[in-house]
Amino acid sequence: MALQFSTEAEDQFQTIVSRYPNNLAALLPVLMLAQEEFGWISVEVMDYIAERLDVSKSQVFSTATFYTMLNKQPVGKCHIQVCTTFSCALAGGYEMLEYLEEALGIQAGETDPEHNFTISEVECLASCGTAPMFQLTTSDGEIEYFEDLDPDRVDEILEDLNDRLDELPDPRDMH
Amino acid sequence: MPKVTINNEEIEVDDGTTVMEAAAQLGYDIPHFCYHPALSIPANCRMCLVEVEDNPDLQPSCHMPVNDGMEVHTESERVVKARKSVLEFILVNHPVDCPICDQAGECKLQDYYMAYDAQESRLRTEKVDGVKVYPLGPEVVYDGERCILCTRCVRFCEEITETDELTTAQRGDHTEIRTFPGQELDNNYSMCTVDICPVGALTARDFRFKCRVWLMNTTDSVCTGCSQGCNIHLDHFRNEVQRYRPRYNPDVNDYWMCDPGRYTYKEVHQDRLEDPMVGDNVVNWHAATQAYVSTMDEALDTFEPSERAMVLSPQVSCEGLHQARRFADEVLETDRLYMGGKPGGESDDLLMNADKNPNRRGIEYVFGGLEAVDSFESLVDAMEAGEIRVLHMMNKHIPTTDDALRARFVDAVADLDLFVLQAMHRGEMVFPPDHRGDFPAADLDDPTLVELADIALPSSSHAEQDGTFVNEDGIAQPFSQSFKPLYNSQPDWQIFGRLGDEMGHSLSYRRLADLREEMFGDAEDDAKPKTLDDKQSKSRAPADAATQPTPAE
Ligand code: SF4
Ligand code: SF4
Ligand code: FES
Ligand code: FES
Numbered sequence: 001m002a003l004q005f006s007t008e009a010e011d012q013f014q015t016i017v018s019r020y021p022n023n024l025a026a027l028l029p030v031l032m033l034a035q036e037e038f039g040w041i042s043v044e045v046m047d048y049i050a051e052r053l054d055v056s057k058s059q060v061f062s063t064a065t066f067y068t069m070l071n072k073q074p075v076g077k078c079h080i081q082v083c084t085t086f087s088c089a090l091a092g093g094y095e096m097l098e099y100l101e102e103a104l105g106i107q108a109g110e111t112d113p114e115h116n117f118t119i120s121e122v123e124c125l126a127s128c129g130t131a132p133m134f135q136l137t138t139s140d141g142e143i144e145y146f147e148d149l150d151p152d153r154v155d156e157i158l159e160d161l162n163d164r165l166d167e168l169p170d171p172r173d174m175h
Numbered sequence: 176m177p178k179v180t181i182n183n184e185e186i187e188v189d190d191g192t193t194v195m196e197a198a199a200q201l202g203y204d205i206p207h208f209c210y211h212p213a214l215s216i217p218a219n220c221r222m223c224l225v226e227v228e229d230n231p232d233l234q235p236s237c238h239m240p241v242n243d244g245m246e247v248h249t250e251s252e253r254v255v256k257a258r259k260s261v262l263e264f265i266l267v268n269h270p271v272d273c274p275i276c277d278q279a280g281e282c283k284l285q286d287y288y289m290a291y292d293a294q295e296s297r298l299r300t301e302k303v304d305g306v307k308v309y310p311l312g313p314e315v316v317y318d319g320e321r322c323i324l325c326t327r328c329v330r331f332c333e334e335i336t337e338t339d340e341l342t343t344a345q346r347g348d349h350t351e352i353r354t355f356p357g358q359e360l361d362n363n364y365s366m367c368t369v370d371i372c373p374v375g376a377l378t379a380r381d382f383r384f385k386c387r388v389w390l391m392n393t394t395d396s397v398c399t400g401c402s403q404g405c406n407i408h409l410d411h412f413r414n415e416v417q418r419y420r421p422r423y424n425p426d427v428n429d430y431w432m433c434d435p436g437r438y439t440y441k442e443v444h445q446d447r448l449e450d451p452m453v454g455d456n457v458v459n460w461h462a463a464t465q466a467y468v469s470t471m472d473e474a475l476d477t478f479e480p481s482e483r484a485m486v487l488s489p490q491v492s493c494e495g496l497h498q499a500r501r502f503a504d505e506v507l508e509t510d511r512l513y514m515g516g517k518p519g520g521e522s523d524d525l526l527m528n529a530d531k532n533p534n535r536r537g538i539e540y541v542f543g544g545l546e547a548v549d550s551f552e553s554l555v556d557a558m559e560a561g562e563i564r565v566l567h568m569m570n571k572h573i574p575t576t577d578d579a580l581r582a583r584f585v586d587a588v589a590d591l592d593l594f595v596l597q598a599m600h601r602g603e604m605v606f607p608p609d610h611r612g613d614f615p616a617a618d619l620d621d622p623t624l625v626e627l628a629d630i631a632l633p634s635s636s637h638a639e640q641d642g643t644f645v646n647e648d649g650i651a652q653p654f655s656q657s658f659k660p661l662y663n664s665q666p667d668w669q670i671f672g673r674l675g676d677e678m679g680h681s682l683s684y685r686r687l688a689d690l691r692e693e694m695f696g697d698a699e700d701d702a703k704p705k706t707l708d709d710k711q712s713k714s715r716a717p718a719d720a721a722t723q724p725t726p727a728e
Contacts, residue, residue: 043356056333057355058342065344065353 039174087128278375312360400436404646489532492642495667
């Protein structure tokens, strides 16, 4: 099945492309858009983007594989990216990571079988002053920072998320 | 024009010249990996750093244009130390498996390591493993551990073939060269990436583990794959061609050659007609010559000159053709000449020509135009009409892919009174069986013609003799002998000389130089192919090649 942006995404695509001097420069934001739209960056998605931007497939492949924020495999509905760089590490980032792993029953780099949660360990997300922190990306395209975390706060967040799980699309089914 | 001082020597260069190019003009070969004179300049390897006075940082000389008054040091202590450091970084994850690496002996990394680094690894952590044997396409195999990520191969596919197959994938020390999933590095020039890869990361399937490079000798030669006449290094070991590599010639092929052309070296060794034959019998040259003389003498008595014909081969050197012309003239006394050679094939916009014969323009030159040479179709017509009774054919290619015409020709040959075949191969060559099959169009491995021949004489390939080909653009290009004639073959020019002498005409030359002088020496200037005068210099890199840094091979 040939991929196709939804009408909304198509509008965004046009806006993005119009903002850049050439299509190659628009590649990165367009890939982000595609991830939001199609859940993850499969080979099929890269192919589609190359065609839409009229850049070479290998260029898209190169860019997509360079950036870890572009998921080349489907992640869970909630993607939790925990910072463990210096400030966070000092302020309890690792402890928080372990706490999360315990709570969700998966290790960093893993996705649960239901594809509800994925945990990743990442480098500094520029929120050092409010360490420890993680970034949450949900499959509806929302990105949110959670800062000054402690176990209680993490419990709260996970509870909220569990309530929302039913509304969130499964990235595996998004294209 | 800016004047720059390099290592205390002053030189005036054109605007826009880079420091590396200016240094090359003074004879300094600045170490480099990613720079290649035919490709864009990414300045990513940092091997070419030099010291520019009044500039606190070392500068990449491949990228930095010269300014008037600039003072550059390419061999200062700082520079040499930087080279050592750069090499140390490049080698951090390199497996140093030179003993099993095909590139060893012609590897820039190895050479520079010996010159500048020459220390044991100081790294005490484990190396990051890369992929070891990764086929990028039908011809090229990739080794991710040896790759230094200079991106020459990527840029080649982007800028020269414009096919964009290759790219870098992942990042940091996990970066490797890849194609888009499901695609292959499969273009007509894919093996050029192997040539320009400065290390052993890209190897040609055909040459992998075949021969250590230091064992081979190299001869300047010309590819016989098509009328482009790409200049090549013919690398050979123990009388066997191991591979062709392109040889720089900006007028003909720049730094490149096509993949099918590279495989034509196999013609030198496959399916050769090894010995002279009379009927079904293998004989020596003496017996073959005697047989030729007696049968041909009789045929000349019996048949009119117009009943004798010769098929010329555009696969043969000008020297061979010159003798063919004299032989037809003086011995056969016929002007019935026909065009032989391989049928046309694939072509593209870069180098490959449809005419798969290296020397059609050579026939034009030797015979003063192509008016005197008739088409193969008309030969078949004349043979079928019984007009031709005696045929001396050079090489056994039938220049058509039309099966009906081929069959008609073979039938007509069977009806001849005398059929002499002077050829390199038994079968009709016979393109490398495992190569993508569409070059040339027809390759019937069919020894019928040899069987039909009353007399068959084995001729030598271009690797076994000196000679000249005139390419599509009229550029005459000499090629040199790599080894003595294989089996019992002889160069065409000598075969004609021998036969002519025995037939009572003085046709032979003691030295090829005498023949060449006769052939090229007294020609009217404007009748000559345009570069015949300076053909010697054409075969090498042109004089201004000194202004360009040598590409790392
Ligand atoms: S494969 Fe060779 S040419 Fe290509 S990037 Fe690696 S080292 Fe350079
Ligand atoms: S373009 Fe023609 S001459 Fe050049 S390498 Fe290919 S076959 Fe040989
Ligand atoms: S160190 Fe965690 S946000 Fe900067
Ligand atoms: S940076 Fe100059 S040759 Fe690579």
